[in-house]
Amino acid sequence: MGILFSAPQAEYDIIREQWLADVAQIGRQGVFVGGARVSKFESAWASYLDAGAAIGVGNGTDALFLALKALGIGPGDEVITAANTFVATASAIHHTGATPVLVDCSDGYLMDLADVRAAVTARTRAVIPVHLYGQLIDLAEWKAWSEERGIALVEDCAQAAGASLRGKAAGSWGVMGCFSFYPDKNLGALGDGGAVVTSSPEMAGRLRKLRNHGGEARYQHELPGFNSRLDPIQASALHCKLAYLDEWNAHRRSAAGWYRSHLAGVSELTLPGPVEPDDSSHVFHLYVVRVGGGRRDELRRQLQKKGILTAVQYPVPVHLLPAYAGLGYGPGSFPRAERYAAEILSLPMHAALQERDVAAIGAEIQSFFAASPVPGRS
Ligand SMILES: Cc1ncc(COP(=O)(O)O)c(C=O)c1O
Missing domain, CATH: 3.40.640.10 (Type I PLP-dependent aspartate aminotransferase-like (Major domain))
Incomplete structure (x- = not known):
């Protein structure tokens, strides 16, 4: 796969x-x-x-x-x-x-x-x-x-x-x-x-x-x-x-809906909020979840082993990049951005994604957490 x-x-x-x-x-x-x-x-x-x-x-x-x-x-x-x-x-x-x-x-x-x-x-x-x-x-x-x-x-x-x-x-x-x-x-x-x-x-x-x-x-x-x-x-x-943009964006929203159903009940993940199929305020350029328990990178490696490519957008917030150290911010300046950078994971999302792909991704994620749940979460 x-x-x-x-x-x-x-x-x-x-x-x-x-x-x-x-x-x-x-x-x-x-x-x-x-x-x-x-x-x-x-x-x-x-x-x-x-x-x-x-x-x-x-x-x-x-x-x-x-x-x-x-x-x-x-x-x-x-x-x-x-x-x-x-x-x-x-x-x-x-x-x-x-x-x-x-x-x-x-x-x-x-x-x-x-x-x-x-x-x-x-x-x-x-x-x-x-x-x-x-x-x-x-x-x-x-x-x-x-x-x-x-x-x-x-x-x-x-x-x-x-x-x-x-x-x-x-x-x-x-x-x-x-x-x-x-x-x-x-x-x-x-x-x-x-x-x-x-x-x-x-x-x-x-x-x-x-x-x-x-x-x-x-x-x-x-x-x-x-x-x-x-x-x-x-x-x-x-x-x-x-000519295809609206159709492709609608497809991305459908894919987001598939993710919501195939990832339902995975309490270790925080999913994006639900978006109605005709709500064009979200075009899901990326489908970004947060992974609890400090296990984002481990999950990412596991998915990669199964041939499921993911990304992190973005692993380091702007203020912690060496290029912008001169702005005078530091760790703790933007707590949400910093926490999320360590937890976010972008799952596959594109206009050719099929529901069977999303189902397979959902199954891999479910089995990853079933094998070793995040301590303290049910
Ligand atoms: C939020 C955001 N701003 C700016 C850019 C820069 O666009 P480009 O890569 O075409 O220079 C990108 C794209 O990579 C982006 O995602």
Whole structure:
């Protein structure tokens, strides 16, 4: 038996013919950077999200970095984000020259507005809520608060493509929403890619310049810019996959439901809360459980022996990484993020996962704990 953790290959198989035909055409036309394919995908993505514009960039990290640069954020400024995010959220802030200010997560792994408010100083210019694991943070109150305070709301939607709440998509709540199209994301390219979406024409204009050496027209450099563009070969793959995004996200939610039934009664695990099949506020980029009794790594090894691939997102919170030791936090600064980092385990989750796979994973986990239950738990 072998069960993949994620399955970008299966998605590739679905779009292969259409995409390869398009790549052949790109080759014949010789337009390998920019061009109509990129702008067509950008329009399709913006209209799918009901956002004003999408600006394709090189990857999700650049999307965050360029969004902050478009706001003019730099040295002396502070940007608040989560301690329990992928390091890229913090590194995007760091590379603007601003200081990342971190907050702990709540029980459901997401940031809490109360913690953000408590972290605000006179230097706070922006806050980056992270829709971690595909779970949309309800930003209604955040939006009102941030507008009142003049603090920019920039969403990290890398893990939440296609998530929406009360009809409003991840990425359309803040002044900008930043996406990663890394291949195993819910909407993944066949290489690196990213986008910023915004309904601010001013931000869209700045981003189009920043990503392209500071100007939209050749040799007219209006700003000191960067080179970070989505290429047509990736834009084509993304456009092919966009047609399947809702179906694949619904499949992921079904898989989460299968996990709930096949892991029912395993008291050593803390499962994600139940999500109705039609509740698109969670798109289960990852299916993350917590393993009690200090046995996460042992369970992981056991599953690996049985050919079941798992991951840990993320084993070390940002503030305990050597790269960010200089921020001045330490062990104990963010107790939930630290405790969860030692307990979380991401089980296989992807659009090709079958119920029989989930049943097999459930059976392995049940038998692992039946063989030696966590002391003190029934
Ligand atoms: C939460 C989060 N933010 C940012 C990124 C960075 O995206 P990329 O890998 O495309 O640079 C990722 C993806 O890896 C992510 O998961």
